[in-house]
Amino acid sequence: MTWLNAIAQGMLLGGIFAMAAAGLSLVFGVMRVANLAHGDLMILGGYVASVAAVSLHIPVALTVLVSMAAVGGLGYLIQRTLLDRAMGLSEFAPLMVTFGISVIIPNVLVQLFSNDTKPLGIGSLGTASIRVGSDLAIGWFPLITVVAAVAVLAGLHVFLYRTQSGRIVRATADDRAVVRLMGVDNRKVYALTSVIAFATVALAGTLYTMRQGGVTPYEGQLTVLFAFEVVIIGGLGSLWGTLAGGMVLGIAQSVGAQISPDLPLLAGHLVFLAILVFRPQGLFGRSVLA
Amino acid sequence: MDHSAQQPKNQPNRRTVLRALGLGGAAAGAAPLIAACGGGLKGSGSSSGDVIKIGYVSPRTGAYAAFTESDEYILKQARAAFAKGIKYDGKTYKVQILDRDTGSDPQQAATIANELISQQGVDLMLVTSTPETVHPVANKCESEGVPCISTIEPWQAYFFGRGGTPQKTFTYTYHFFDGIEHVVTGETDMWRMFDTNKKVGVLWPNDADGGAFRDKKTGFRAQAGAKGFTFVDPGAYENGTKDFSSIIATFKKEGVQILAGVPTPPDFATFWTQAAQQGFKPKVVTIAKAILFESSVASLPNGLGDGLCTESWWLPQFPFSSSLTGQTSQQLADGYEKSAQAKGRRWNQGLGPNHALFEIAGDVLRHANPKDKKAVATRIGKTSLDTVIGRVDWTGGGAANPVKNVAAIPVVTTQWVKGSGGAYDLKIVGNTLIPEAKIDGKAREL
The missing domain is CATH 3.40.50.2300 (Response regulator)
Structure with a gap:
């Protein structure tokens, strides 16, 4: 029963990892940009939601939408003003830009809001759970997070594989030169991708903040590492792989913790390394990138 | 050199x-x-x-x-x-x-x-x-x-x-x-105010503070005040751990009624939320470091910060x-x-x-x-x-x-009390080490 509990809790944890990694996977898959600011954007999403709830008195459930709209809009601006230009310079320029953003965000947040925890309360939902036997309890909120992660990834899947815009995005990912020849402005595709990616990361950040009851400026830095691991474990370019990657990392961490409390992070990293060695394309990846 | x-x-x-x-x-x-x-x-x-x-x-x-x-x-x-x-x-x-x-x-x-x-x-x-x-x-x-x-x-x-x-x-x-000796005096005084099975679950992470608390010769358990209590130490978890289910399961299995430790604020928020979800309810909680500041306590979900205790070095x-x-x-x-x-x-x-x-x-x-x-x-x-x-x-x-x-320097034992307006106040509930500091709250069980 304890092992069952460890696996169940790991899957619940995996939900938030998968959600956090979805946007990263998308940006990397389409634009080949490793967004180092991803974790900090997540935290920013939490801050926007908190400000919306505390200062603007928007109902907590709706702050998710506010946060997604605001950070999604920021994604558009960053893509059009900074990343487009950086991508034209060299392969490393976008990396440095996102690195810069990852430094700027937490420090601006500290200046504006201090280091105090910025609260985002969800009342009794935060601690409510379904009791399954004496040793197993499924928290309602973690469960909602998993459902939301599946919904987001399913939505992205439908978008990419069932709509015209999605097809263009995929085509751009494969070969932007050819897409340009077809009369499609790849920068618009990139902007759209960024908006979607930033909006999903804001959603992840808001749910993370609700889960923790609040957020502090420097929490994003470890999260970005987890998100990268999820993407690599799941396989680049595969949305279901991202979900699987999140689950694998979550379960690795909680089972690791079951063996010994000092193991979870190490166990996660070891699984990540094992995947890199034995299946470098990831669990669901189609092929190794050239 | x-x-x-x-x-x-x-x-x-x-x-x-x-x-x-x-x-x-x-x-x-x-x-x-x-x-x-x-x-x-x-x-x-x-x-x-x-x-x-x-x-x-x-x-x-x-x-x-x-x-x-x-x-x-x-x-x-x-x-x-x-x-x-x-x-x-x-x-x-x-x-x-x-x-x-x-x-x-x-x-x-x-x-x-x-x-x-x-x-x-x-x-x-x-x-x-x-x-x-x-x-x-x-x-x-x-x-x-x-x-x-x-x-x-x-x-x-x-x-x-x-x-x-x-x-x-x-x-x-x-x-x-x-120092740890004062933290121990303050915390164990608090524990003795209540009727418990004297089983203490501890959150001592894998960092400098956690190591100092765990140390066999100079740490928490080596202090005089800690005598008579049984310590359940699940081990040195890493800061940034996002899932505490296994530690919570250990505490539940051992029947822990007292919780103590030096976790970081985000880790304690994760732990304490999961503890509530998974039905771990200790009678007394004395935490160093994580709940020093009102904002960290107030942001714990669903008013879970009410009644938590900490040692305060200045008020x-x-x-x-x-x-x-x-x-x-x-x-x-x-x-x-x-x-x-x-x-x-x-x-x-x-x-x-x-x-x-x-x-x-x-x-x-x-x-x-x-x-x-x-x-x-x-x-x-x-x-x-x-x-x-x-x-x-x-x-x-x-x-x-x-x-x-x-x-x-000595410390006093303090308890976070949720006021009617939703703000938390830090009340002195134990003053063994600083008798000049007046007790202005009554210690209560969680």
């Missing part, structure tokens, strides 16, 4: 390594090497001029910034207090305070210490908040022969964590803060006054809250000790030739001063001066 012996202890902690890896920075590994190279100034007794330079190093930004929220106010007060200069032996010295932010990064702290010592030639170093800030700076000061006073770190982590022993003490670096209720400004503790807290620097925030526990650093600096520099580093360091060791946090005493040994370089 003793500094080469101490340098390896100043290793980057795991969190920093992870962060550096995440950012793809190879520079992190090089910083200690660079810091280890500049050792030319040792023992250069007095620098010229009639200006005393005081370095003040603190984590103004980054993960530990909550401890130094009131720095701007403190620095403004200190600069005003020292505006007329410091008089020693008939000569008046001007005072210049050089404040620096480490960004909560140990490598940055080492770099700053180097800059302040080698380029600015500071006469006295003050450093505050967490081993990650204090150790790199204090180690640098010890090896370069610059007097250094520090605070806000359990003294065991400071003294033993830097390789000190009762035989091998430090020459230039001194510390004042509470506005304390019956002590500042030797620098003459303010009482209450006046200091009120003054901060009303100041422009507070930006509407409430008082916090960092205000007391960080203010006291400047009280002690002023006292020391008035009683020793400020330009003679050896004399200043010796004088710190002979200081006994009544400050806004109570008496800080490096003389006479005993509980207040357990080892040469440490002045241990």
Whole structure:
């Protein structure tokens, strides 16, 4: 029963990892940009939601939408003003830009809001759970997070594989030169991708903040590492792989913790390394990138 | 050279390594090497001029910034207090305070210490908040022969964590803060107020504080007050752990009724939320570090912060006054809250000790030739001063001066109580160690 509990809790944890990694996977898959600011954007999403709830008195459930709209809009601006230009310079320029953003965000947040925890309360939902036997309890909120992660990834899947815009995005990912020849402005595709990616990361950040009851400026830095691991474990370019990657990392961490409390992070990293060695394309990846 | 012996202890902690890896920075590994190279100034007794330079190093930004929220106010007060200069032996010295932010990064702290010592030639170093800030700076000061006073770190982590022993003490670096023995007294007093099975579950993470608490010889369980309690230690979990189910399951299986530990604020939020979800309900919770500040308590979901206990080293209720400004503790807290620097925030526990650093600096520099580093360091060791946090005493040994370089300050047991307006107040519920501090709340079970 304890092992069952460890696996169940790991899957619940995996939900938030998968959600956090979805946007990263998308940006990397389409634009080949490793967004180092991803974790900090997540935290920013939490801050926007908190400000919306505390200062603007928007109902907590709706702050998710506010946060997604605001950070999604920021994604558009960053893509059009900074990343487009950086991508034209060299392969490393976008990396440095996102690195810069990852430094700027937490420090601006500290200046504006201090280091105090910025609260985002969800009342009794935060601690409510379904009791399954004496040793197993499924928290309602973690469960909602998993459902939301599946919904987001399913939505992205439908978008990419069932709509015209999605097809263009995929085509751009494969070969932007050819897409340009077809009369499609790849920068618009990139902007759209960024908006979607930033909006999903804001959603992840808001749910993370609700889960923790609040957020502090420097929490994003470890999260970005987890998100990268999820993407690599799941396989680049595969949305279901991202979900699987999140689950694998979550379960690795909680089972690791079951063996010994000092193991979870190490166990996660070891699984990540094992995947890199034995299946470098990831669990669901189609092929190794050239 | 003793500094080469101490340098390896100043290793980057795991969190920093992870962060550096995440950012793809190879520079992190090089910083200690660079810091280890500049050792030319040792023992250069007095620098010229009639200006005393005081370095003040603190984590103004980054993960530990909550401890130094009131720095701007403190620095403004200190600069005003020292505006007329410091008089020693008939000569008046001007005072210049050089404040620096480490960004909560140990490598940055080492770099700053180097800059302040080698380029600015500071006469006295003050450093505050967490081993990650204090150790790199204090180690640098010890090896370069610059007097250094520090605070806000359990003294065991400071003294033993830097390789000190009762035989091998430090020459230039001194510390004042509470220690595990006081935390144990305060926490166990709290535990004894209630009828429990005396089983204590502990959250001691894999960091400097957790290690100091776990230590078999000098840690929590070695203290007299801990006798009679059974400790359930699930092991040293990593900071940043996102799932505590296995630890919670262990606590439930062992029937733990008392919870204690030194987790970080986000980790405690994760743990305590999951504990509620998974039905772990201890009767008494005494937590160090994670719930020092109101914002961390208020943001715990669903009012879970109500009734949590912590040991407080400074409160506005304390019956002590500042030797620098003459303010009482209450006046200091009120003054901060009303100041422009507070930006509407409430008082916090960092205000007391960080203010006291400047009280002690002023006292020391008035009683020793400020330009003679050896004399200043010796004088710190002979200081006994009544400050806004109570008496800080490096003389006479005993509980207040357990080892040469440490002045241990007492604590009171406090409980967070949710008021009708939703704000949390810190009430004193136990005052064994500071009987002068009035009890203003009644301890209650969770």
